[in-house]
Amino acid sequence: MALLTDELKAMVGREVHYPAREELGQASIRYFALAMGDANPLYVDDAYARAAGYPSIIAPPTLICETCQYAHRPADEDGYIGHEWHLPVPNSRMIRAGNEYEFMRPILPSDRISVTWKLDSMSERNASRGGTQLFVNAVATYRDAAGASVAINRETIVYQPLGAA
């Protein structure tokens, strides 16, 4: 069964922007480090971070690439609030295939980060265990308040038909 319909193809190139609603903040950074069990003082100890050459504590690198924090809507029935393309791929589940993060500079609690997602490309491939999978490539560009790009996240998500599992 062909997954890559004309309706899907027409969505390639679509962009969605999520504005910065507030500064990242020290609490977000400490919460993430605590959740990861990461005791690196760069994320919580201002004097330590300054001694290491930073203007303040910094964020763990992958924090700003986490998708849901830019959202501003109620949770859907899956409990999800983050960015999604709402691709019409019936009876399937989404699985992360990979991410390529690029980081331009350390992120500070004072940073106001916005993100623009672009639906870059889609392709169909045969799964090794049979059936067809849809690969969806998207690019998120994170910018600071001055508009400078501070990180890029190239993400590949696979849609697998549920019947094939």
Added chain:
Amino acid sequence: MIAPTRVAATIVIGEALPVLDKRFTQVDLVAYGAATWDWHRLHYDLEYARSKNLPGTLVDGQAFGAVLARAAQDWAGPRAFITKLSFKMKSMAFAGDTLRAVGEVTAIRAVEGGHVVVLAQRLMNGERVACDCVTELRLPAA
């Protein structure tokens, strides 16, 4: 007193990173989901996860990247800056799994103001490969 940062001249190709074990209990999945605003049922609702043909509640794939970044940063020290983290998922992980980050240096190149070190990192989930990653860090000039 801050921890030392690695100096390119003392790094050899093939040098292994210290192993980092990170267990993701159900509590850890809830904590990570909360810290990243991710309230998706996959991470805490077992019945829901099973309805999606999964054997357990799912470790967020982006948490794999967080573990790999932590292992790389811990090894390189506080003045090192991760410039690239490119990871490919090989298998899923579920509540109760322990992910082991391993890695080694595959290249070092001089850039303006310092060096870039390239790492090949991997997350093991028991005998299974969970994730492969190419990581690049910028080290300041010594």
